[in-house]
Amino acid sequence: xxxxxxxxxxxxxxxxxxxxxxxxxxxxxxxxxxxxxxxxxxxxxxxxxxxxxxxxxxxxxxxxxxxxxxxxxxxxxxxxxxxxxxxxxxxxxxxxxxxxxxxxxxxxxxxx
Numbered sequence: 001x002x003x004x005x006x007x008x009x010x011x012x013x014x015x016x017x018x019x020x021x022x023x024x025x026x027x028x029x030x031x032x033x034x035x036x037x038x039x040x041x042x043x044x045x046x047x048x049x050x051x052x053x054x055x056x057x058x059x060x061x062x063x064x065x066x067x068x069x070x071x072x073x074x075x076x077x078x079x080x081x082x083x084x085x086x087x088x089x090x091x092x093x094x095x096x097x098x099x100x101x102x103x104x105x106x107x108x109x110x111x112x
Contacts, residue, residue: 012055025087085112
């Protein structure tokens with residue numbers, strides 16, 4: 001089994017590229033259900049996370065996590081946890097459930 005994967009992706013070095021990949025994962029997750037769909041989402045989610053970690057500047061990663069109200073990984077969590085929450089979460093059903101990000105922008109609470 002080949003475990004020598006290349007996660008380099010030049011499209012993920014700017015804000016728009018990372019946002020596009022995250023949005024793609026979120027959209028795909030919302031469209032599919034079932035065990036085979038779940039397996040596909042786990043696999044593509046892992047690849048997306050590895051690509052983001054490999055290519056996206058830290059400040060872009062931090063901004064996207066902040067916009068979803070998701071804390072960055074720390075010594076008690078996996079480096080994958082924040083991105084799992086972002087990719088496989090969704091806006092709260094109640095539009096009145098909001099929070100303010102670090103820039104003071106009011107956003108709908110993210111449920112993961």
